Amino acid sequence: DAMVIQNPRYQVTQFGKPVTLSCSQTLNHNVMYWYQQKSSQAPKLLFHYYDKDFNNEADTPDNFQSRRPNTSFCFLDIRSPGLGDAAMYLCATSRVAGVIYEQYFGPGTRLTVT
């Protein structure tokens, strides 16, 4: 089945130690998104790629970076994780075509910062 895959599902990192979360998709969608979701809060969009074009949200901290080497893969890099960055990180994809679109979300990576 076509899907959005996130690895790992659970990630533990130390305060200040860089960490990379990965997302892959078999849907061949041209848009990929990264969201941060903290406990009992709604998902918050960090940035998205439309093909190779990177779109950063205005309030996304510089500590968060992203890479999209090809259509299928997208990475979230947290350069110096703080305790406040502990959250679920969700990757999503969508196909820009026509009026109706929907975003397909992966299962998320739960990041713990110690």
Add this chain to the structure above:
Amino acid sequence: LAKTTQPISMDSYEGQEVNITCSHNNIATNDYITWYQQFPSQGPRFIIQGYKTKVTNEVASLFIPADRKSSTLSLPRVSLSDTAVYYCLVGDVWSGNTGKLIFGQGTTLQVKP
């Protein structure tokens, strides 16, 4: 992007119909209304989307009045497995737009036996 307002929580019983209303007073002409469902420790899942009047699929119905300032998600005969957070989103989904989603607070639906 239009701001949405939903009830924070709702309770229901198995077999009942549940209606969750979302207010979006500043909806723009090009905006569509979309609802997502999220179970704990999972990513959100698309439920339904509409522009005006009524839309129905195998999961839910979406009612949108003529002024489009609100919408109601209707879940027929809910079961325990429908316990989840339901998000109402409003945004421009015309071709060429990357469809940025801004999630509001969502409504936590608790279905009881």
